[in-house]
Amino acid sequence: MTAAHFLLRLQSIRVCYDHLEALKGVSLHLEAGEIVALVGANGAGKTTTLAAICGLLPLRGGEIQFQGRSLAGLRPDQIVQLGITQVPEGRMIFAEMPVVDNLRLGAYLRLRAGQRRAVAEDLERMLDLFPILRERKHVLAGNLSGGEQQMLALGRALMARPRLLILDEPTIGLAPRLASQILHTVAELREQGTTILLVEQNVLASLQIADRGYVLETGRVVLQGLSEELLRNRDVQRAYLGKDYEEV
Amino acid sequence: MEWSALVQYVLTGITQGAIYALLAVGFNLVYSATGIINFAQGEFVMLGGMLAVTCYSFLHLPLWLSAILPIGVVMLVGAGIHQLAIRPLRHAHLVTLIMATVGLSVALRGLAKVLWGADSYPLPAFSNVDPVALAGASVDPQSLWVMGVAAVTGTALTLFFRYSLTGRAMTACAARPLAACLAGIRVERMNMWAFALAGGVGAIAGAVLAPIALPSFDVGTSLALKGFCAAILGGIGNNAGALLGGLLVGLLESLGAGYISSGYKDAIAFLVLLIVLVLRPQGLLNVTMRRDES
Structure with missing residues (x-):
């Protein structure tokens, strides 16, 4: 090997x-x-x-x-x-931002690189993967339950592909x-x-x-x-x- | 009680308050990003005023350009301070960093004295029109400029932080530096932007204030103290609080000077600050004092 x-x-x-x-x-x-x-x-x-x-x-x-x-x-x-993307211990979501902004910031480097359309598509995929986040996409992340926050942290990390x-x-x-x-x-x-x-x-x-x-x-x-x-x-x-x- | 006098004091208070609010916003920008109280914030305002005067009187640039050019220059000064003085100390204790900003404040003041001497310099008002009469009082057009510029600056910053990618990234860094870093955001870079923006906001305040209060090398200190008062009053890190705190300090100062004694105008502002700190240490608008240390 x-x-x-x-x-x-x-x-x-x-x-x-x-x-x-x-x-x-x-x-x-x-x-x-x-x-x-x-x-x-x-x-x-x-x-x-x-x-x-x-x-x-x-x-x-x-x-x-x-x-x-x-x-x-x-x-x-x-x-x-x-x-390489890490979901840190304790979730560390951006509590004072809505769910969608948390997800978009996960794709920060891709947005910087101008991949707006691909990021928008991935955002939809992420909301499909975690339907509960779609329902609450404009809610401030700090108001989510612990489980929802963990899904958000996971989704945010996945946005970096x-x-x-x-x-x-x-x-x-x-x-x-x-x-x-x-x-x-x-x-x-x-x-x-x-x-x-x-x-x-x-x-x-x-x-x-x-x-x-x-x-x-x-x-x-x-x-x-x-x-x-x-x-x-x-x-x-x-x-x-x-x-x-x-x-x- | 004479109404026209009251209206006059209130107008003066709001004008001063708008300047203090801009200073408080400058403190907030740096504090939110780095946890540092930047005591050189007053010097950003001084530089903004002095540079505007220099552009206009010595370089003979048009007035509008003389007011705008310093914004870019002081933003560079802010960014430079971060890169040369704050960033190298990033592993130091927070108190060390705050002491560094005190040192920078003294250094900038000294540099300004060497460059411009101890004189005050005039800058003409932005609009060459007569004062407007309002309820028996007269409104200086430059006061309207101060209020308008402060409102536009505050709105622009709010939109920047809410809707632009860089603004969102800066907000993320301030709240959760580690998570922001793991998302690929360069925290040091965002901190540099915070210092640059604080410089820019300071320069805006300095330029718009210059026709009212002639700038000299040492105007920064007292402005910084009042702005710091405003930031603490409203709740440090909270920009709505900065506006509220700024207006409160400005109004108290102006009403105190008018109805009690102009000798006590500073004392009144600080007295109110002390009372608020005892009753509500987190400031008027902040819910808690705790800063997220992740």
């Missing part, structure tokens, strides 16, 4: 906050069309990994490649331009029914050809829709494999699936 085969490849990346080393050489990769889950406890380095991919944090070592090209020295907007969609805790704080609806949408997006890197506190649900997974502990990948292998793994079951020693 050649390096160019990977859509995204992290090679032993290191990230530090002041003197604290948050990532101590993380390596992982995604092939086009995959859903990959990144699993780990709080503070394991999941969000830091995502921030590093998006160019929000400088690397102290290692390299990130997207479609065989190094992301070193690129600004966050240039990385978005290449096709990403090749790689990164989702940080997309179901946190949502009722179980809404959470499974979001994950169902994520699975559908993959069917349409989007590659997805998923960080999710619900390890069982995320491994159920993912093809492969990585387990992160204190800044290192301690386990990786196909989702079903990870789901069968005793350490994973104990640490993340809430099973007692007797059960496994």
